Amino acid sequence: MTIKNKVVVITGASSGIGESTAKLLAIKGAKVVLAARREEKLKEIVHDIQNAGGNAVYHVMDVTNLDENHKLIEFTKENYGKIDVIFLNAGIMPNSPLSALKVDEWNQMIDINLKGVLNGLAAVLPTFIGQKSGHVITTSSVAGIKAYPGGAVYRATKWAVKDLMEVLRMESAQEGTNIRTATIYPAAINTELLDTITDKDSLEGMTALYKKHGISPERIANIVAFAIDQPEDVNINEFTVGSTNQPW
Template sequence: MNNIQGKVVIITGASSGIGEATAYKLAEQGAKIVLAARREAQLKAIADNIKAKGGEAVYRVTDVVKPEDNQALVELAKSAFGKVDAIFLNAGLMPSAPLSALETDNWNRMIDVNIKGVLNGIAAVLPTFEAQKSGHVLATSSVAGLKVYPGGTVYCGTKWAVKAIMEGLRMESAQAGTNIRTATIYPAAVQSELVAGITDETTSQGYRQLYDTYEIPAERVANVVAFALSQPDDTNVSEFTIGPTTQPW
């Protein structure tokens, strides 16, 4: 049985990369998609494409840093589709640079989006999931959430935080008997717009060369999200590390 058919899934960071690819993949398998990102034109185009193929999708311009925007997403899912079954917390930024570059504005942006954005999404959906005693929270961390490397210190810190938050959510939900499942995904060089956000020139060149050499399509991560969602309700696969076969990350 397709355990994705009919599920209502919220996706943040849905206007490109992993979020966009996941929206298409899950819609193909019968999920009803709630798209969220800051760029309305892209969201509308993706929703239109899903509906043109017979799928169901709605969207809302969303800044995950704002708690009220996350709350509105949950309300949109309920008003459009009557429920919410899963949320994929995928919005993220990677303006990496050495600490000595003192890009403190970018440090704060990463903390706001990569950490607070995830917490805001959890806060928005958790009361509903607890009340219905079911739900699935998925989040995009990074291989930077498993190891630290020079030039990516703050980004790594934010992605390690995602790992800790998601594991804590899994354990607390298990203890509470709320049946809330979690899945944390650690991509390596996967197609996205993350590299375009790097302003430090030397760091940008290094990342661009890395991605040009190894990058695999975002659909590969979408396949993993679909796998996690399709598991029986009594089974939680909590962590996935995914990257190019040829990348020795």
């Protein structure tokens, strides 16, 4: 398998999709670098991975800080000597109608969901371009391919990630840098995303939706592993994933 011995960096790795992906890739033989803000959670996950025979380290960082993204790449190279894949997964979803004017939450989503991806790219692309190989994977959302009331800014950030990744794929092909891309559009996945919603009506609606249709983050981890495990000359660019019973 092409996953074995690959060095994979995962942001937003302290819970949910990031945690599940780190554990699965480690089982499959990858060397995993977990990155997030919550050190205790990261330490616990790395401990679990190592106890299961996997190879993992963690690095505390904030994706909204460009310098900390550069330090994450440096940390990875210091520990493993290279980097093959970066999974830009950190995100928040404090949905609300635009009329609620939760401007601070709008800015938080832009900073984490969009600028966090841009910062990760700015940090890793020099390495990928220099070695003429690499794989960038991002977590977008079904909200990144369809418009729904109640979460315009969240959706705007996820649409932006969709376009950003598509252009990265095209430019890499034109420039001959062999950088693979994969954008994942999850529907309702049972993670901590709902914990960020402060608008009462939005929280009630999303909670009911997730209770009915939510599936495990391990399902997304399987998709990440599948994308990485393809031959180097194969790029599967997009995955839309959700419950069989959810009409997203």
